[in-house]
Amino acid sequence: MNFALPSLTASQMFGQKTIRPIGAAILSGIAFFQDTLIAIDSPKGYLLQIDPATDNTKILNPHQSKEFTDVTGLAIWEDTLWVTRGNSVYLCKWNSWGLEHFVTLPYPANGIAVWESTVYVSCQKLGDIVIFNRDTRKEITRFYAPGVGVENLAVTDEILWACDATEQSVYCMDRATGEVQFSVLTPFESPTGIAVQTEKNTGQQTLYVAYASEEPYVRDNPNADPNHELAYRDRTFIHPLYYRYFPEKRYALSNGYLIEMSYVEEIAPIEEVYLQDLEWRIALPSDTDRQKVKHVEPVGLPFTEEIIDGQRVAVFKFDALTPGERHMFGWKAVLEVRGIKYRLTPTDVEDIPELSPEYQTRYLVDNDELAMDTTIVRRAAQEAIGTETNLLRKMYSIRNYVYDQLSYGIKPYIDTPDRVLERGVGSCGEYVGVLLALCRLNGIACRTVGRYKCPTYAEHQHVPLQPDYNHVWLEFYIPGFGWLPMESNPDDIGNNGPYPTRFFMGLCWYHIEIGKGIPFETITSKGVRLTKEEISIGELAINHIRFTILGELPPF
Known part of the structure; x- marks a missing residue:
């Protein structure tokens, strides 16, 4: 049976595209300016203008990159650009790029967001989000930071958004009180920047999150013997964050994927055995608030299905397993899996x-x-x-x-x-x-x-x-x-x-829930369950686990 992703509109297909700016090393703050995506490449000091459709990247500050080096937070309000660098906050007029000092914190200022005359600055070492008046430059109040890591900020009419690199989360906060309404897990680790795009015609808002980390890869080094060696490189990109909050159920769902998973056992005993009237049970994936089983089919041999404590279990039956006998058997499932975070x-x-x-x-x-x-x-x-x-x-x-x-x-x-x-x-x-x-x-x-x-x-x-x-x-x-x-x-x-x-109280899209509260795999012979001391499944068979990511699920 073939499974295709649901048909998407042109706007949905554009929204789901991962944006990989050409030449970028580590993206930190991101923002939208007149429907244009702006980002800061922190180690290079490049203020980037990015075309989300093509990844085409333009440096806006070719003569002031040194001034923008190590900038971590970025915000734009009307024609003014705001940034955080070191312990301080700076601002400048759009296209002038001459930074003017705004305020200094006792510790590094991480992220920034601006709404009208209110300036929000996150500081991990303080454990707070500090709020300033733009005109007086005086502190108005401060909120507890919702996570433990470095946080970047974005703001809309009523909501302050905070993404936390260590927590792998985005928090939705009341921008007047700092109360966390809900949080969502991001589909990737190390979120380093967040921005809100508002559709002009519909007013619909979409969150975009920047990510930055290192990834391992196998490098072909012709001067080494052997020539393949492990190396690391920067990995940075921007991806839309989709979510849906269910206040009555106290959880929020976020980005997910359509995944095909197979679990197959290959009979290959270390020592040959004879087992009469053998039943081999393997738990099947569960249906949960975040995981939906779309299809299950047998692999190798047919199975019957049992329900044990509310969980689906595949049962493979053999009249006898004799010395020298070989089989491969298991199941293949197609799943919709999303991130979930309860609050x-x-x-x-x-x-x-x-x-x-x-x-x-x-x-x-x-x-x-x-x-x-x-x-x-x-x-x-x-x-x-x-x-x-x-x-x-x-x-x-x-x-x-x-x-x-x-x-x-x-x-x-x-x-x-x-x-x-x-x-x-x-x-x-x-x-x-x-x-x-x-x-x-x-x-x-x-x-x-x-x-x-x-x-x-x-x-x-x-x-x-x-x-x-x-x-x-x-x-x-x-x-x-x-x-x-x-x-x-x-x-x-x-x-x-x-x-x-x-x-x-949360799981990401890559967690696969199988057999809640029951053994994943058991074998019985003549109706008696065999313990691992009698016969270990690991000594009787080799398991083969395969995942295939079929595509990202469309927005809610």
């Missing part, structure tokens, strides 16, 4: 109902070798929350405690939480084990989710992509609201925090 505050969970007896029995017990009866795990569960009683604050405290105690490292097997805490190093699965144990001991229902992440090369479409590893995270349950996602280790950036919350 709940501790106040929202103050008066929640008690956890049901069913959920207490299923999600507060040690049913997966969590070592919840060991001294080190029980002590950690107490230390993690202190005297906190609010469920959301407890969850946040537990996450931060685990991040303080562990650093990331992978091994060929999963240790129990007590050994992981003693060692201080864990894989994603071991992070999940420790988090599950501490949460359950503190009365928070939680479960494992995963199982793979699509390689994050969104521009590599219609070519097979293989992930290097499987991946798991968890969901925690808030009575009266439902299950919320939380990543295992990617937000553990070290240095004892502060840790970003990009994947605390």
Whole structure:
């Protein structure tokens, strides 16, 4: 069966285009001036005029590039250009490019936005967005910065937009009070600039976000032997950010992709076995608020389908698996997957109902070798929350405690939480084990989710992509609201925090949800489930995982 993207209008096709300015190294601030896209290339000091349709790039300040070097934030109001450089804010008339000092902060000024007589300046080291009066140059007030990273700004009539490079997020804030209305995950890492384009005829507004990072690539060096070597290069571009906010459900969706995923097992045992009346179960992708299963079909051999705890599972049946017998079997699915970010505050969970007896029995017990009866795990569960009683604050405290105690490292097997805490190093699965144990001991229902992440090369479409590893995270349950996602280790950036919350109640488009709260893969023989001590699936078969990104989903 062939799947095509929905037909797009000309404006939608233009909007979805990734803009890659010719010759740009690191884009920081971006803005629109009379429907023209303007950007600053920070290390070069180039003020760029960019044609979004062709990527054609013009340097507007050919004689003043040194003056604009290391500019990070950029805003335009009427005929005045505003920039941040170092600790200071500067302005100049359009086309003059002679910078005039406006104000100096005690620490580096990162981003800037201007609306009429109000000037917004973000400062990561202050942890604030400082608001000045344009005419008096005096500080009016300041808002708490919503994230922990370097933030750039844009502003419209009622909204202050902040993009955070570390949080991989864009925040929608009330520009009068600084209250965060909602936030969305960006489809790419390291957002460094944000701008709002307003359609003249319709008034429709589109967000554009600039990104800047380094990417690894294989360099062909004819002077080396072997001639292929790993190198890094700058990667910078601009892409429209689409979102839809669902206030009644407390979440926002953002850019997504149509993805084909296949999971196939190849019978290739290390030691030959004979298994009679074999049933091999593999979980299928889930339908969720952010992930829609469009189609599923078998690969290699047919399967029947079962529902286990609300999750779809493919069942492959063999009368017998005999020595020397070989098969390939699995499933292929076509999915629509988007980024999702929930927004709940501790106040929202103050008066929640008690956890049901069913959920207490299923999600507060040690049913997966969590070592919840060991001294080190029980002590950690107490230390993690202190005297906190609010469920959301407890969850946040537990996450931060685990991040303080562990650093990331992978091994060929999963240790129990007590050994992981003693060692201080864990894989994603071991992070999940420790988090599950501490949460359950503190009365928070939680479960494992995963199982793979699509390689994050969104521009590599219609070519097979293989992930290097499987991946798991968890969901925690808030009575009266439902299950919320939380990543295992990617937000553990070290240095004892502060840790970003990009994947605390959020997932990006490349997270593939399969088999929530149930084992991903099991085998039974003559109706009896085989444990990994009896027969390990990894010693019985080789798995093949393939993703193909078919295209970006159209705007909402």
